[in-house]
Amino acid sequence: MTRALCGKRSPCSWLVLGMSLILLTACQANAKEDGTVLTFSGSALGAEGTLLALQLERFMRENPDLHVRVLRTPEGATQRHQLYVQWLNARVGDPDVLQLDVVWTPEFAAAGWILPLDRFKPAVGDFFPATIEANSWAGKLYGLPWFVDVGLLYRRTDLVPREPRNLDDMVALARAAQSRRGGPRYGIVWQGARYEGLVTTFIEYLGAFGGRIIDDQGKVMLDSPEAVRALTFMRKTLYDDRIAPLDVLTWHEEEGRFAFQNGNAAFMRNWPYPYAAMNDTAQSRVAGKFTIGPMPAAPGGKSTAALGGNQLAINAYTEHADAAYRLIAYLTAPEQMLERAAEVGQYPSRRALFDDGRLSAALATPVEQARRAIESATPRPVTPIYTELSEILQIELHRALVRQAEPEAALRSAAMRINALVERTGMRELMSKKAP
Amino acid sequence: MKSESKLGLVLVAPALGVIALIALFPLGWTLWESLHQHDLRMPWLGQSFIGLGNFAEIMGDPRFWGSLGHTAFFTVVSISLELVLGLFLALAMNRAFRGRGAVRAAILVPWAIPTVVAALLWRFMFESEAGIANAVLLDLGILEKAIVWFIHTGTSWVPVILADVWKTTPFVALLLLAGLQNIDKSLYEAASMDGAGAWWQLTHITIPLLKHAILVTLIFRTLDAFRVFDLIYVLTGGGPGTSTEPVALYAFNALLQNLRFGYGSAVSVVIFAITFGLAVLYIKGLGVSLQGDER
Structure with missing residues (x-):
């Protein structure tokens, strides 16, 4: 019976031979040096x-x-x-x-x-x-x-003559650029889809308003007034100032780059990577017409870039x-x-x-x-549970930005769920073991 | 006689062994895992037996209940549409007309496209303000201005349901067509003789005799729809927020994104229990209707 299944000339015996050869060569590769x-x-x-x-x-x-x-x-x-x-x-x-x-x-x-x-x-x-x-x-x-x-603020030098002094100034400059004749459709574009990029964008606004996600003792600070102000500001740019298009809530880095590169935005929050390509006249309409700088701050905070x-x-x-x-x-x-x-x-x-x-x-x-x-x-919160923390934050931030929840409620929910995560994972004990 | 049944047992043993190995063993393993705290990323927590702790956490997570609701909504809406449209298509294909073979083959094209590819196609149509969906609706005057489909819960469901209906209606239609072809034509002739109209024939002959085919279709489609993953993963990723997230995506997240093997296994066990329960319900229903027919 076995002979019939795996006879000398059958495909099965070739398979066995082939596999032994692969194994053999793999062993040799390891032993070569x-x-x-x-x-x-x-x-x-x-x-x-x-x-x-x-x-x-x-x-x-x-x-x-x-x-x-x-x-x-x-x-x-x-x-x-x-x-x-x-x-x-x-x-x-x-x-x-x-x-x-x-x-x-x-x-x-x-x-x-x-x-x-x-x-x-x-x-x-x-x-x-x-x-x-x-x-x-x-x-x-x-x-x-x-x-x-590092997170950078890209600025169209031909539309926005100077660096924004603070976040409100950035909104004013963006609106001015939008309302110019032949001005761009969008004032600013950023990463707003529900993914890690949204957290990096948020961290910059949060820092600008003087807030933090977690303090040095590992306490969750998301329900602070600063955090609420930061998220409310982001939402305001979408629905009231209308400098950011609602589309950013589905955008990652590349969609924003396309918009900026095609001349459709006055500002863009992005990483350094697109700089060189956007200065290439063959593929970009804004070559030579933009520069980079740090994200501006709001009163009470400092200019912050995500690392x-x-x-x-x-x-x-x-x-x-x-x-x-x-x-x-x-x-x-x-x-x-x-x-x-x-x-x-x-x-x-x-x-x-x-x-x-x-x-x-x-x-x-x-x-x-x-x-x-x-x-x-x-840096984003330096903690072993960062990935799960970020997932919670992504969801709650997105809920607030698409107006499924008010910023304050969303942040309170995020803080509550992150605290539960800290409990579940024994973070407190782990943090207390942390050297002084 | 006795030795024959023994031989029978011996002959099916390898098949049973394979089933045990590929179906029962993983299932048992998942059950075992689901009773443990096992967090691949947090080895400092250890791997202790926590009984039903994971299940308690599932029951206390509003996101899980939300995902269950989304799955039920998706299942009911998409299957209802698919059944109605599928029946319509099946009735059309059951008529004798030129090129019927070609139509039957062509109708299967959406079904043959891999779900991920189909989902991407639908996403491109709905994604940007300048997408086809917006352009068409603006041209027809249905929309006044372009909308961003994926940032509202209601509008996010539109491409999801449309894509599923587009893709699976052919499958439903073919299953129903097979049922239609089993119906004795003489019944219709007799009904016509007695002066019954087309609607009466549909509701009194076609649909009652199609019950089995419809039940079989329902079983297949419910179990499929309940485990929906790839379509939504590609189209909305479960967003905005988590308002279109189905249970399969929730489980995927726990198990493969967060690498919480214990908790993720528990979620898988819950999904298994639900689909198994649904299957049992349907099969019972099918059995009852079979008996009813024999009488």
């Missing part, structure tokens, strides 16, 4: 991939005892996160070095999935303080900032922690950061580079404006 093989997982597509390959090549030439292999992971943040969590739950030692989104570090640190870096004595003072804050948990540093992303960016961290189950740190130190060195700025336009996380003439030559964006934005950047 004599020195230490480091695995690295991070953005490896397009220009970023080319640059990474180039830098890793150089690293291996300078460190002949190390071989670095790139483990391909999905480029989508959610998918990559999910894969990491599954691997680390299974205590897999690969990849040795992980590229983390800025909001993942505390989660991975609290779970014990990544190593504290303090024993390697990194020069933390060289980096922007906000980026170090975002990578710290329980008084220890768990990731080194690789590059910085994004990516970090490098070491897998806690690695067998090559020292080698892994050598790779991180290399990739976050000034030379590599300058090259990254030139090749893919990502901002360095080292402060001193912003005084370096080579950076202004390398970056498409005006360096001084970029520095001002990064210095006003605040």
Whole structure:
């Protein structure tokens, strides 16, 4: 019976043969290198991939005892996160070095999935303080900032002659631009769909009014008057001032970019990434007619930018922690950061580079404006439960903005649900264990 | 005789084994998980047995009850429309006309398109102010100004229901058509002889004799609609807020976004219990109607 099922010439026997061959080659690939093989997982597509390959090549030439292999992971943040969590739950030692989104570090640190870096004595003072804050948990540093992303206010210089002095001034300038002959349809566009981008937009208004999501003691501050004022202001720009179109409530980064790039908006809240492409006359109608700056503040608050960016961290189950740190130190060195700025336009996380003439030559964006934005950047709440906290916030903010709920009620509900989340996850005990 | 039944058991054993492996084992595992606190992202919480704690949390979450309501609403509205339209299409296709074969094949096209692709098509039509939906409605004078469909609960449901009706009506129509073809033509001839009109024939012959086909269709469609996921995931993502979120999306969120295996499993168990209950109800109904016919 078995012979009939899996005879010598049957497709089934070929399958078995094929599978054993694959297994065999897989084993050989692992055994090939004599020195230490480091695995690295991070953005490896397009220009970023080319640059990474180039830098890793150089690293291996300078460190002949190390071989670095790139483990391909999905480029989508959610998918990559999910894969990491599954691997680390299974205590897999690969990849040795992980590229983390800025909001993942505390989660991975609290779970014990990544190593504290303090024993390697990194020069933390060289980096922007906000980026170090975002990578710290329980008084220890768990990731080194690789590059910085920051929320910027794009402004059409031909329609809006000067930088807004404060948020009300921004509304006035936007309305003036809209009412000009041949002026743009929209005063301002931002990310308002129900996703992470909405939280980053909100954080900037919240900071502008002097509010916070969570204070240093881990207390939820969303039901504060400042938060209500911030959310009410955002809603007012949609329904009363009508500078922002209702469409933004379904928009992500790209929809806003299209609107701005086609000349349909006076202001845009976005990250640095579209700057270079929008200055290309072949694809943009606003080339040479816009600039960037920080989001303005309201009375009682300060100008605030949401902090994004990516970090490098070491897998806690690695067998090559020292080698892994050598790779991180290399990739976050000034030379590599300058090259990254030139090749893919990502901002360095080292402060001193912003005084370096080579950076202004390398970056498409005006360096001084970029520095001002990064210095006003605040991390999103540095807590292991950030992703779930953000989900709650996204829903409640969206409910308020589409007018399913009043800002105050929505924020109270968000605060209540986040407090329940804090209870359920034992955050208080975890926070109290946090070093003084 | 006895050895024959033994042989029978031996012969079905592999099939039963496979069913146990791919159906019962995961189900049992999910049940087991649902009784535990198991949060993949928060290993510091441990993996303790918490009895019905997850179920208590589900019952206390208004978002869950909301999602259940949305699912029921979607199921009832879309299936009602599909049944009426499907019956209409089936009656039309049951008539002899030239090119009937081609029409029957063509009508299946929406059904053959993958749901995600279909959902994307519908999203493009409704998404922007300059989308086709707005343009057509403005041209017809139905709308005075373009609306943003996905920021109001009511208008968000429109593309969702339309897309589902567009996609599944053909399936319903074909099932009903199969039922129609089983009806003895002589009944209609006799009714015509007695002077019955078309409406009387529809309500007194066609629909009563189509009951089985309709019930089968209802079972398939209810169970399908109750588990609706991809269509809404792509079209509205459950928004605005969570006002179009179905239970399947709620479960997906808990299980795969937040990686709460215990809680997510509990939600899956609840969904399973509901769909299972619905299936049992329908099958009972079907059984009763079968007996009724035999008498």
